[in-house]
Amino acid sequence: xxxxxxxxxxxxxxxxxxxxxxxxxxxxxxxxxxxxxxxxxxxxxxxxxxxxxxxxxxxxxxxxxxxxxxxxxxxxxxxxxxxxxxxxxxxxxxxxxxxxxxxxxxxxxxxxxxxxxxxxxxxxxxxxxxxxxxxxxxxxxxxxxxxxxxxxxxxxxxxxxxxxxxxxxxxxxxxxxxxxxxxxxxxxxxxxxxxxxxxxxxxxxxxxxxxxxxxxxxxxxxxxxxxxxxxxxxxxxxxxxxxxxxxxxxxxxxxxxxxxxxxxxxxxxxxxxxxxxxxxxxxxxxxxxxxxxxxxxxxxxxxxxxxxxxxxxxxxxxxxxxxxxxxxxxxxxxxxxxxxxxxxxxxxxxxxxxxxxxxxxxxxxxxxxxxxxxxxxxxxxxxxxxxxxxxxxxxxxxxxxxxxxxxxx
Amino acid sequence: xxxxxxxxxxxxxxxxxxxxxxxxxxxxxxxxxxxxxxxxxxxxxxxxxxxxxxxxxxxxxxxxxxxxxxxxxxxxxxxxxxxxxxxxxxxxxxxxxxxxxxxxxxxxxxxxxxxxxxxxxxxxxxxxxxxxxxxxxxxxxxxxxxxxxxxxxxxxxxxxxxxxxxxxxxxxxxxxxxxxxxxxxxxxxxxxxxxxxxxxxxxxxxxxxxxxxxxxxxxxxxxxxxxxxxxxxxxxxxxxxxxxxxxxxxxxxxxxxxxxxxxxxxxxxxxxxxxxxxxxxxxxxxxxxxxxxxxxxxxxxxxxxxxxxxxxxxxxxxxxxxxxxxxxxxxxxxxxxxxxxxxxxxxxxxxxxxxxxxxxxxxxxxxxxxxxxxxxxxxxxxxxxxxxxxxxxxxxxxxxxxxxxxxxx
Numbered sequence: 041x042x043x044x045x046x047x048x049x050x051x052x053x054x055x056x057x058x059x060x061x062x063x064x065x066x067x068x069x070x071x072x073x074x075x076x077x078x079x080x081x082x083x084x085x086x087x088x089x090x091x092x093x094x095x096x097x098x099x100x101x102x103x104x105x106x107x108x109x110x111x112x113x114x115x116x117x118x119x120x121x122x123x124x125x126x127x128x129x130x131x132x133x134x135x136x137x138x139x140x141x142x143x144x145x146x147x148x149x150x151x152x153x154x155x156x157x158x159x160x161x162x163x164x165x166x167x168x169x170x171x172x173x174x175x176x177x178x179x180x181x182x183x184x185x186x187x188x189x190x191x192x193x194x195x196x197x198x199x200x201x202x203x204x205x206x207x208x209x210x211x212x213x214x215x216x217x218x219x220x221x222x223x224x225x226x227x228x229x230x231x232x233x234x235x236x237x238x239x240x241x242x243x244x245x246x247x248x249x250x251x252x253x254x255x256x257x258x259x260x261x262x263x264x265x266x267x268x269x270x271x272x273x274x275x276x277x278x279x280x281x282x283x284x285x286x287x288x289x290x291x292x293x294x295x296x297x298x299x300x301x302x303x304x305x306x307x308x309x310x311x312x313x314x315x316x317x318x319x320x321x322x323x324x325x326x327x328x329x330x331x332x333x334x335x336x337x338x339x340x341x342x343x344x345x346x347x348x349x350x351x352x353x354x355x356x357x358x359x360x361x362x363x364x365x366x367x368x369x370x371x372x373x374x375x376x377x378x379x380x381x382x383x384x385x386x387x388x389x390x391x392x393x394x395x396x397x398x399x400x401x402x403x404x405x406x407x408x409x410x411x412x413x414x415x416x417x418x419x420x421x422x423x424x425x426x427x428x429x430x431x432x433x434x435x436x437x438x439x440x441x442x443x444x445x446x447x448x449x
Numbered sequence: 450x451x452x453x454x455x456x457x458x459x460x461x462x463x464x465x466x467x468x469x470x471x472x473x474x475x476x477x478x479x480x481x482x483x484x485x486x487x488x489x490x491x492x493x494x495x496x497x498x499x500x501x502x503x504x505x506x507x508x509x510x511x512x513x514x515x516x517x518x519x520x521x522x523x524x525x526x527x528x529x530x531x532x533x534x535x536x537x538x539x540x541x542x543x544x545x546x547x548x549x550x551x552x553x554x555x556x557x558x559x560x561x562x563x564x565x566x567x568x569x570x571x572x573x574x575x576x577x578x579x580x581x582x583x584x585x586x587x588x589x590x591x592x593x594x595x596x597x598x599x600x601x602x603x604x605x606x607x608x609x610x611x612x613x614x615x616x617x618x619x620x621x622x623x624x625x626x627x628x629x630x631x632x633x634x635x636x637x638x639x640x641x642x643x644x645x646x647x648x649x650x651x652x653x654x655x656x657x658x659x660x661x662x663x664x665x666x667x668x669x670x671x672x673x674x675x676x677x678x679x680x681x682x683x684x685x686x687x688x689x690x691x692x693x694x695x696x697x698x699x700x701x702x703x704x705x706x707x708x709x710x711x712x713x714x715x716x717x718x719x720x721x722x723x724x725x726x727x728x729x730x731x732x733x734x735x736x737x738x739x740x741x742x743x744x745x746x747x748x749x750x751x752x753x754x755x756x757x758x759x760x761x762x763x764x765x766x767x768x769x770x771x772x773x774x775x776x777x778x779x780x781x782x783x784x785x786x787x788x789x790x791x792x793x794x795x796x797x798x799x800x801x802x803x804x805x806x807x808x809x810x811x812x813x814x815x816x817x818x819x820x821x822x823x824x825x826x827x828x829x830x831x832x833x834x835x836x837x838x839x840x841x842x843x844x845x846x847x848x849x850x851x852x853x854x855x856x857x858x
Contacts, residue, residue, distance in 0.1 A: 060506065102531065123510045
């Protein structure tokens with residue numbers, strides 16, 4: 041008998057028919073004698089409708105009241121899911137985030153989980169019941185309702201799995217698992233049987249949309265092994281876990297292409313201490329998330345100067361250039377250039393650490409495809425390059441072929 | 450500075466425009482310096498949609514899960530109402546039933562309020578905030594979410610007014626107040642300025658649909674003076690309060706016609722002890738609500754026998770006759786006759802107690818209209834008669850003219 045935490049996202053509970061499918065799946069595990077905790081999101085579309093209602097009333101609603109409003113979405117799903125299990129003759133009880141003991145800080149709309157005291161869930165499991173928990177929500181120690189922000193339901197599931205010492209945590213979604221690349225770009229991309237936390241983190245950071253970083257970080261921190269799999273079929277998914285030695289046999293686990301980046305270059309920035317700090321503090325104050333940063337060594341005659349490039353999410357580009365322009369007098373760079381037509385191509389794998397020549401092979405592959413490299417950034421287990429957006433998909437296929445199509449994942 | 454509890458029903462908060470209207474009204478009171486607690490229902494239609502979702506999943510959903518589901522309706526309204534007040538620059542905070550300290554028993558879908566510990570509401574009012582409370586819901590001492598059943602939001606408002614020792618409780622609805630009769634039947638019906646709890650109770654029991662009995666009973670028990678008024682205009686409504694001496698000057702406060710009754714008659718019931726108890730226990734076991742009961746003295750030759758008539762809600766008629774038929778062998782009555790084409794016409798007034806001849810005048814008025822009386826039932830402050838449904842409206846107008854159109858209400 042295993043204790044399993046299962047999380048179903050919005051598309052998996054989009055309507056009463058799908059909720060019944062979820063119940064049938066839970067019933068299947070139940071019949072094996074497993075103890076099951078089910079975490080559900082709001083039915084897809086519900087959260088958007090609630091946000092629309094709020095925006096009808098005022099453009100920038102209070103975050104506390106938004107949490108009060110949005111928390112109803114998951115509360116609706118948990119009760120319907122419990123009923124669907126009852127209809128199959130299975131004893132099930134729903135719990136709000138607060139009732140499940142999910143205690144958070146008071147940062148409304150993006151609260152952090154402080155701790156979980158799953159007393160009720162424990163007692164209900166012990167009494168033989170399936171426990172249905174509202175994802176995405178919790179309450180402060182003072183009893184205020186909070187929500188956890190994007191990817192919050194995944195986080196609820198993983199945190200509950202940690203608190204309950206579950207044997208397995210399954211994240212059901214609308215894809216079969218984690219792939220070596222986006223199958224829409226690389227038709228021969230393969231589903232991975234397993235992946236290390238760090239690889240999953242780098243892939244998520246590289247634009248692969250399977251899960252939010254914070255849930256993977258949380259799982260890594262507490263050693264929660266989880267499986268990403270589809271709620272539409274019975275295929276096994278991808279197990280995400282601590283790195284094991286055999287994982288290093290595979291040099292590159294996956295390839296990703298992020299089309300949502302834009303590049304900003306400050307030309308001829310005076311090379312003096314504190315300039316970079318000034319720039320990136322100003323961007324941070326404007327709540328702009330900076331991804332890659334590249335600065336070359338000084339060059340030119342006269343005063344030392346350098347070119348400084350960084351990338352931001354495309355929707356933030358205008359805001360970012362405005363921030364940079366506002367610093368022109370102070371920093372005295374020559375000009376600012378921005379480029380939206382870029383793609384960030386990344387390869388990820390813990391095996392890179394023990395294999396040399398990976399970067400060289402990647403660059404050589406791109407050169408053969410006549411793809412120019414604009415920026416390079418590397419971590420221990422990832423290499424990212426900025427390339428021309430128009431050549432992004434072609435380059436992704438070439439790199440996938442070079443690293444991932446001759447050997448098993 | 451007064452402390453006012455205001456309750457707005459589903460039609461008053463049916464959409465974001467109406468919620469903004471509610472906020473504007475609250476803002477008006479606020480600008481006079483009043484402290485305000487607002488109790489809101491679910492937006493009209495929302496509860497029905499939730500029930501439909503549940504029935505899609507199973508015909509008889511668990512009552513605990515129905516409460517979990519339905520409680521989201523009011524939670525949505527409170528957050529939107531708080532936002533609408535924020536949009537007008539007014540500091541407002543929403544509270545679920547649980548947060549407002551509404552503690553109930555564990556009878557899901559029709560929980561009773563055990564007590565109210567409005568600590569948060571007190572603190573928020575003291576801090577100068579408008580407090581928005583979800584009507585219709587509470588939680589058990591163990592933290593289970595409950596709902597209060599029909600008329601629950603009125604009850605929340607009246608109970609909060611009692612617990613907070615409010616100066617006034619206003620029940621906003623889609624009618625202007627309590628009328629001497631249904632204006633759709635009696636065009637010259639007048640709005641009452643005030644009415645005694647007992648009169649309101651008898652009118653509610655007589656089919657007038659302004660409020661549920663239990664809220665009025667609660668108000669009477671705790672001496673909460675409340676006003677029924679419209680959220681669509683600024684007209685003063687009807688004040689419901691403890692009887693005062695001057696109320697007796699008016700003999701009849703109102704007339705009501707209940708078209709939702711049906712009559713069952715057992716002909717020639719053997720007149721022996723225990724028969725009536727047997728019949729009405731059987732009906733009660735079948736959860737059939739019996740309103741009027743009339744039994745005449747014995748008659749006939751041979752064994753003493755009597756006719757026994759009672760009325761039930763029209764939708765229960767079939768069930769009631771089946772129950773009675775199942776008792777035929779045991780009780781040995783001659784036959785059972787049922788009649789759906791009846792109306793119950795009632796007149797209500799605390800003044801009746803000190804005025805004789807009220808019943809005679811009513812019967813005389815009906816005789817003049819050639820209306821036959823099928824059953825009669827009286828209480829200290831009410832007289833009800835069962836008449837032919839086809840003559841119901843004509844009879845109502847005649848009785849209204851006889852008692853209520855020559856003098857002020």
